[in-house]
Amino acid sequence: MSRMRAMVIDDSRAMRMILKRIVSKLNFEVVEAGDGQEALDLLATMNEVPELALIDWNMPNMNGLEFVTKVRAETRLREMTLVMVTTESEQSQIVRALAAGAHEYVIKPFTEGAMIEKLALLGLVPTGANS
């Protein structure tokens, strides 16, 4: 079976490294982008769309919410599973992100186990991958 691909979108290099380490362990191939616009530009060059995107909210050029909205509007990117990974923790923000089309929402700080559980909820890793 071919490896699934994940796109990690965060303006913090350290956070991209943390997320990359987690999803690499789950056998994802990882591509990185520093903001929403860079991610969209990268997606436009890719033949195969990544199955998963982990998206920060607050980034320069294009924030995570705008990125989610744009991805949802594009038929070619319809199959991507979108997970917000952010310090934005207000209930209203979570509701906004879900309404815009995010599938899941992880609030920073998070543990590796929590991230894996969220991905299991989305059917991207087997249940129990964390145990």
Add this chain to the structure above:
Amino acid sequence: MTLSAQDFSFVSTLVRKEASIVLAPGKEYLVEARLIPVARQLGAASVGAFLADLQRRPNTAHQRRIVDALTTNETSWFRDREPFTALTDVVLPELVRCRGAQRRLRLWSAASSSGQEAYSLAITLTECLPVGWSYEIMGSDISTEMVKRAEEAEYSQVEVNRGLPATQLVQYFERSGAHWRVAPSLRRNVSFKLMNLTTPLPPMPPFDVIFLRNVLIYFDVATKKEVLRNVARLLRPDGWLFLGAAETTIGIDDNYERVAAGRTSAYRIRTAAPNGAARRG
């Protein structure tokens, strides 16, 4: 027993160094609750004795067990998923067929720890029961602190990240400062009691479903028998018992039979004597 300041400091320094997790003062009960099974499994008389020995004679493997107990084994929402799926797909439809007269279900989260399992059950029932039905969930735990925490129903950001879908977070929780609190609509159906499962249990109305998961593994066979006997008295004759994935009644208590429930197994009270029971009698 509560941890000494020195023991707590030793554990919190270790966990901070190894897992970047900060255990603030006041979390002594949490540390102790998590380390009780570790100390037992490693043959120590108590958590205090285990930690004293470890401080005298450092042991990397044992230190790792402490870190694991305080991190990866954290209680999750909808832990292990399958029992909750079985509840939704198999158990609740059958109970709804059989309890049409009462239209009310009683569930027990035995060893409820900080309450995530009990509230996960409440979310499941809220979403799955037909209109006009009601439910009551009792959680029980041996730790006063855990019962208090579960009643408070307040969880940190880190805790609500664990296995709880974002849609349910925004639907069934409300912000409480930096934390999240279970909404009153769920809380009013859930209560918690201090209870030791190895001693005779107080009289209570029986339950339709009992979740007794990851409890028996910590007991010897005689205690497992005692706990299962106590629980059987509180399970309705057509009720369902869920154990942890590594637990079973087989070879311990023949009054139960294992049945398939979706992709997992549950246990029910046998309606007839087990094979060979009459001959043994």
